[in-house]
Amino acid sequence: MPVLSDIPGRVLLVGAGKMGGAMLEGWLGLGLDPAKAAVIDPGPPPEVAALLEGRGVALNPLNGGPPSVMVVAVKPQVAPEVLAKVAPLAGADTLVVSVMAGRTLAFLESVFPAGTAVVRSIPNTPAAIGRGVTVAVANDAVTDVQRRIADALLRATGGVEWVEDEDMIDLATAVSGSGPAYVFLLAEELAKAGAAAGLPADLADRLARQTVAGAGELIARSGIEPGVLRQNVTSPNGTTAAALAVLMDANRGFGPLLAEAVAAAARRSRELAG
Numbered sequence: 001m002p003v004l005s006d007i008p009g010r011v012l013l014v015g016a017g018k019m020g021g022a023m024l025e026g027w028l029g030l031g032l033d034p035a036k037a038a039v040i041d042p043g044p045p046p047e048v049a050a051l052l053e054g055r056g057v058a059l060n061p062l063n064g065g066p067p068s069v070m071v072v073a074v075k076p077q078v079a080p081e082v083l084a085k086v087a088p089l090a091g092a093d094t095l096v097v098s099v100m101a102g103r104t105l106a107f108l109e110s111v112f113p114a115g116t117a118v119v120r121s122i123p124n125t126p127a128a129i130g131r132g133v134t135v136a137v138a139n140d141a142v143t144d145v146q147r148r149i150a151d152a153l154l155r156a157t158g159g160v161e162w163v164e165d166e167d168m169i170d171l172a173t174a175v176s177g178s179g180p181a182y183v184f185l186l187a188e189e190l191a192k193a194g195a196a197a198g199l200p201a202d203l204a205d206r207l208a209r210q211t212v213a214g215a216g217e218l219i220a221r222s223g224i225e226p227g228v229l230r231q232n233v234t235s236p237n238g239t240t241a242a243a244l245a246v247l248m249d250a251n252r253g254f255g256p257l258l259a260e261a262v263a264a265a266a267r268r269s270r271e272l273a274g
């Protein structure tokens, strides 16, 4: 298992917003030499700009030779324009790692010279606290060493799942890439429902946040199946059973609603393919 300090040359991050910034923070935290990192971004957010300045990471360097790894973390919609500018910075041995939703291996391969090693991946925002999960697929040009380097970079922000079938990336985007938003929405709506039922709004907000955070942590730490944890809350004919009769309704409960949401997200991921 290579560590980040084993990466031979530079890691060039293109786009240092929410996702790119979180990854960079993870890499530096795990020992990537700031002198071997560089960022291309015309206007990184203030917290990322402070990180770059504080750690001495080069921003928009004019030269430096081809990087070992180019990580692409700009919005998929601007990818053609941005990559047309940065693709010439890659060399024959540069590994390209994309975290862009939708943008396919075929699109990425069309932008870089034939034979370029490309990994397409989809992380999620708990990456910011090292609790993300990334799903990744490699093209045929990626060597074993490059795959281990990509794995080390992606693993700096949480777990990594490699797949062979690229279609799985659109589906993973709909589950884990966008998934944190579904959970945050649950916290928002639980707080609203509590307030609507009569709790003071600030108390409802604290209860909802702590409940979502505590339940997530219980899944993570206990290793117990979510279904069993749910049953552990549910006394026969008690309050939870009354609520779950609504939430587990076969027609209008969480099940069909989430299935529809996941299908919509996967469809959008395919539309963003380019």
Ligand SMILES: NC(=O)C1=CN([C@@H]2O[C@H](COP(=O)(O)OP(=O)(O)OC[C@H]3O[C@@H](n4cnc5c(N)ncnc54)[C@H](OP(=O)(O)O)[C@@H]3O)[C@@H](O)[C@H]2O)C=CC1
Pocket (backbone or CB within 6 Å): 014, 015, 016, 017, 018, 019, 020, 040, 041, 042, 043, 044, 045, 073, 074, 075, 076, 078, 082, 099, 100, 101, 102, 122, 123, 124, 125, 177, 178
């Ligand atoms: N946010 C998420 O939960 C996830 C995002 N992703 C993917 O990550 C990518 C980035 O998303 P996110 O971090 O949320 O978006 P952000 O908008 O926060 O980050 C994109 C960054 O790229 C910068 N940028 C714009 N133009 C250029 C350019 N020409 N050269 C270099 N950088 C440029 C933007 O600057 P400016 O703001 O000034 O335009 C911004 O700082 C997307 O492709 C998205 O699909 C994947 C999984 C989860």
Ligand SMILES: O=C(O)[C@@H]1CCC=N1
Pocket (backbone or CB within 6 Å): 101, 173, 177, 178
């Ligand atoms: O909403 C999006 O398109 C990006 C990809 C997954 C999460 N955020």
